[in-house]
Amino acid sequence: MSESHSPEDIKKHVRTYLMVFGSLAVLTIVTVAVGYMELSIWPALIVALAIATLKSGLVAAHFMHLITEQKMILHLLILTFVFLGIMFILFISAYNDQEGLLAVANLI
Amino acid sequence: MDIPYTVKSRPDTGVYNAKLGIWLFLASEIMLFGGLFSAYIFLRMGAPTWPGMIDGHMYTRASEILSVPLATVNTMVLIASSVTIVMAWASLALNDFKKYKMYMGITILCAFGFLVIKYFEYAAKFDHGYLPEDSTFLAIYFVMTGLHMLHVVGGIIVNGYLWGPGAKMWKTNPEQFKHRIEVAGLYWHFVDIVWIFLFPTIYLL
Numbered sequence: 410m411s412e413s414h415s416p417e418d419i420k421k422h423v424r425t426y427l428m429v430f431g432s433l434a435v436l437t438i439v440t441v442a443v444g445y446m447e448l449s450i451w452p453a454l455i456v457a458l459a460i461a462t463l464k465s466g467l468v469a470a471h472f473m474h475l476i477t478e479q480k481m482i483l484h485l486l487i488l489t490f491v492f493l494g495i496m497f498i499l500f501i502s503a504y505n506d507q508e509g510l511l512a513v514a515n516l517i
Numbered sequence: 518m519d520i521p522y523t524v525k526s527r528p529d530t531g532v533y534n535a536k537l538g539i540w541l542f543l544a545s546e547i548m549l550f551g552g553l554f555s556a557y558i559f560l561r562m563g564a565p566t567w568p569g570m571i572d573g574h575m576y577t578r579a580s581e582i583l584s585v586p587l588a589t590v591n592t593m594v595l596i597a598s599s600v601t602i603v604m605a606w607a608s609l610a611l612n613d614f615k616k617y618k619m620y621m622g623i624t625i626l627c628a629f630g631f632l633v634i635k636y637f638e639y640a641a642k643f644d645h646g647y648l649p650e651d652s653t654f655l656a657i658y659f660v661m662t663g664l665h666m667l668h669v670v671g672g673i674i675v676n677g678y679l680w681g682p683g684a685k686m687w688k689t690n691p692e693q694f695k696h697r698i699e700v701a702g703l704y705w706h707f708v709d710i711v712w713i714f715l716f717p718t719i720y721l722l
Contacts, residue, residue, distance in 0.1 A: 419610045426607070430600040437592050441585065444721035447578070457717035465710045472603045472706045479531035482540050489544040493551045500555045504562065 429471045436464050524692045539700045543707050550711050553664065557657050557718065568654035571647060579654070579720055582647070584638060588720045591634045592712060598627030599709040602676070602702045609695045614687055617698070621680040624705070628673045635666055658719055665715060668708045675701050 440460050443453065470476045475483070503510055521527075522534040530537050561567050568576040576582055605620035642648075642655070649659040679701055686694040 414610050416611055419607050423604065423607050426600055426603050430596065433596045434593060437589065437596065440717055440721065441589050444580070444585065444717070450722070453722055457722055458714075461714050461717055464713045468599060468706050468710055468713070472599055473703055479526075481530045481532060481537070485537075485540055485544060489547050493547060496548065496551060497555055500559060504559050 425471055429467050432467060433464055436460050524690070524696065533696055535696055535700045536703075539703050543703065546707060546711075550661075550664075553657075553661050554714070554718070557661065560653050560657055564653060569652060571652045571655065572645075576654075579722070582642075582654075583658070583720050584641070585720050587634055587638055588716055591631050592716050594627050594630050594634070595709045595712050598624045598631075599706050601627065602698075602705050606695065606698045606702050609687070609691070609698055614684075617687075618680065618684070621676060621698075625673060625676050625680060628669055628676070631669055632666065632673075635662070635669075661715060661719065665708070665711055668711070672701075672705050672708055676705065 440457060443456050443460075447453075448456070475486075520534070524533065526532050527534060527537075566575070566577065568579055568582055570576075571582070601620045601623045605617050605624060608614075608616035608620055639659075647655055649656045679697060683697070684694070686697070
């Protein structure tokens with residue numbers, strides 16, 4: 410980490426960790442409560458993924474120290490998510506063009 | 518020859534080598550689980566009903582097959598262990614080795630707790646004769662939660678070593694030991710994040 414590690418700083422961090430823990434616990438309960446509401450698939454999907462993204466963001470930012478991390482690590486992560494996006498796009502295109510896939514498969 | 522940059526940051530990357538190493542590893546893990554999540558999405562999009570027909574029963578919600586309360590408890594257990602491992606690191610930063618041992622010990626206990634709950638979940642499926650081969654839903658459920666469970670086992674091995682024999686390094690090279698705990702923590706938080714996505718995707722949607 411790039412920030413200083415004086416005892417005062419660490420104690421401040423500890424308070425933040427406990428607050429993040431509280432937020433994660435509350436968000437988990439909200440996720441389950443929304444699950445029991447038996448919404449139709451799209452609203453349920455959007456709410457569930459939004460909460461999961463928020464929770465992961467809290468873990469990554471505070472527990473994994475990304476808010477104070479070196480640019481090198483952030484760039485590495487951005488690159489990873491670009492590749493993850495490309496992978497999703499490739500799968501979606503393949504799913505939407507199954508006849509094309511079959512044609513390719515027949516050629517091989 | 519000593520391994521370079523185990524304690525000091527490398528000038529060009531700005532981080533010690535192990536930290537860059539673990540992030541590169543986590544990048545590969547993101548792609549691994551990303552591939553499985555996309556497999557889940559496409560299996561589900563291609564299925565007429567989800568979870569669908571299993572052993573003559575028609576299910577329309579995953580919560581009819583899986584135990585949401587057990588999975589909720591497991592989510593809380595993993596979140597708690599994420600806090601305790603970061604507290605273990607903070608304790609070392611405050612030069613409090615005893616507290617480090619306590620927090621790391623709790624982290625390992627939480628990981629075992631997660632596995633015990635998972636055992637009950639899997640046992641309930643096996644008792645019903647629900648195996649991966651019986652449906653697409655069960656196949657992707659066992660593959661994704663099983664791979665995640667293997668990651669938890671891996672975390673127990675690494676954290677167990679750092680709690681037990683590996684903790685000797687605190688006396689010889691405290692800075693490097695602190696870095697090791699941070700690196701182990703980064704991996705453990707990643708395992709937590711994967712579960713944060715698995716829980717709603719598989720159990721609730």
